Amino acid sequence: MLHISDDGFGGFLVFEEPDLLDDMKGELSLAAFAGICVTTLLMAVMVNPDSFRDALCYLLVGLFINMYFRGGASLPFFRPLALPFYTAFVLSSTYSLVTNAADSPTMGLLMLPLSAIFALAASLAVFGCFFGDNEPVAVTFVLGITAISWIEAEINNASFHSSTFLFYLMRVITLIAGLWALVIFVQWLVALFKGEVRLRAQPLNLVLVGVGLIPMFGIRVFGAAAATQTAQSILALLFFGSYIALAVISKQTVKRMFRDVYGTVDILLLPMIICSIFYYAQGTYFHVSSEVIDAFAGFLRDFPLAYEFAHTFQMILDCFGALFGEIGYTVASLIARIFDGSVPRFTVPPFISFVLMAAALIPGVLFLPDYIEDSISARSQKKKRR
Numbered sequence: 001m002l003h004i005s006d007d008g009f010g011g012f013l014v015f016e017e018p019d020l021l022d023d024m025k026g027e028l029s030l031a032a033f034a035g036i037c038v039t040t041l042l043m044a045v046m047v048n049p050d051s052f053r054d055a056l057c058y059l060l061v062g063l064f065i066n067m068y069f070r071g072g073a074s075l076p077f078f079r080p081l082a083l084p085f086y087t088a089f090v091l092s093s094t095y096s097l098v099t100n101a102a103d104s105p106t107m108g109l110l111m112l113p114l115s116a117i118f119a120l121a122a123s124l125a126v127f128g129c130f131f132g133d134n135e136p137v138a139v140t141f142v143l144g145i146t147a148i149s150w151i152e153a154e155i156n157n158a159s160f161h162s163s164t165f166l167f168y169l170m171r172v173i174t175l176i177a178g179l180w181a182l183v184i185f186v187q188w189l190v191a192l193f194k195g196e197v198r199l200r201a202q203p204l205n206l207v208l209v210g211v212g213l214i215p216m217f218g219i220r221v222f223g224a225a226a227a228t229q230t231a232q233s234i235l236a237l238l239f240f241g242s243y244i245a246l247a248v249i250s251k252q253t254v255k256r257m258f259r260d261v262y263g264t265v266d267i268l269l270l271p272m273i274i275c276s277i278f279y280y281a282q283g284t285y286f287h288v289s290s291e292v293i294d295a296f297a298g299f300l301r302d303f304p305l306a307y308e309f310a311h312t313f314q315m316i317l318d319c320f321g322a323l324f325g326e327i328g329y330t331v332a333s334l335i336a337r338i339f340d341g342s343v344p345r346f347t348v349p350p351f352i353s354f355v356l357m358a359a360a361l362i363p364g365v366l367f368l369p370d371y372i373e374d375s376i377s378a379r380s381q382k383k384k385r386r
Helices: 020-047 049-068 076-101 105-131 135-154 164-193 201-222 229-257 266-281 291-302 306-338 350-385
Strands: 002-006 012-016
Touching: 020 049, 020 076, 049 076, 049 105, 049 266, 049 291, 049 350, 076 105, 076 135, 076 164, 076 291, 105 135, 135 164, 164 291, 201 229, 201 266, 201 306, 229 266, 229 306, 229 350, 266 291, 266 306, 266 350, 291 306, 306 350
Parallel strands: none
Antiparallel strands: 002 012
């Protein structure tokens, strides 16, 4: 409701009195809408989670390139090569989402706008971070790839795998990435000869990758012996704890040895990402037709250690599936006891285990070392004041 009041200086003020009931209704409406959107998207994903294997593979390859080849001292001219894989991720994931929901008339109707929202969010997440401060290029890719992926998935669903338009789109994107990489390579060479680039980060990255192999080696050795859910849960906790401990130790060591090197120690996760790439590439039909994607998929399948990498990641998923299953069983059994009921033990599906594991492990490696460091420094300062 609008109100008019004298401002005391010969004028007047017009203001709207807040209505708490209307505000609450608005917040509840937004929450309900968000809940419907998220629930529908999750239902569509769970119809066939394996249909997202190739989309995850594309995303993980792009993340691998972004994580390892960044900064002037880490061969940055390879970083643009992540662009085709990010594009393929948005295209493939939108297609999988739409086809999973196609069998249900209700879900299919809801998926018409929701798939557009998903494609927009996925494009914004990958291209927004990839292009950084270059807003015009980022907006062009976000809106363009969102529109293309939605139209191809919704309208040209039957010809998605053999779409000539997508084939040439991926070729153009690959050419853009190659030319961009060439320009950065020339700039990097000039800076290198001028002495403006130090290659100290490259061996440091290799050392961190080697350190990140320790938890992977541990779960590969002891994973076969963990036959029960309890043993697998303990192994998953040890795996998680060892990564956090290595992140804390590595961060402190890097800061003391290389005072001019800054950043996170997320390179530790690269061995796990490599194994996950091989895992999701096994038995996957790559939806997006592209020369680069086809060549890379062939390399992943024919690599001599492909099975070992994939099997190691399968062990990780089994252990974390058991851990999250134990947590879910504990919570569900406590709720069931209220009604004098009981629930059987269960394990979490691999796709959900991967999502939950990533949600726990990535923030732990990225932020916990800084949090622990700040806590230690705060305590030391308090002791000095005393």
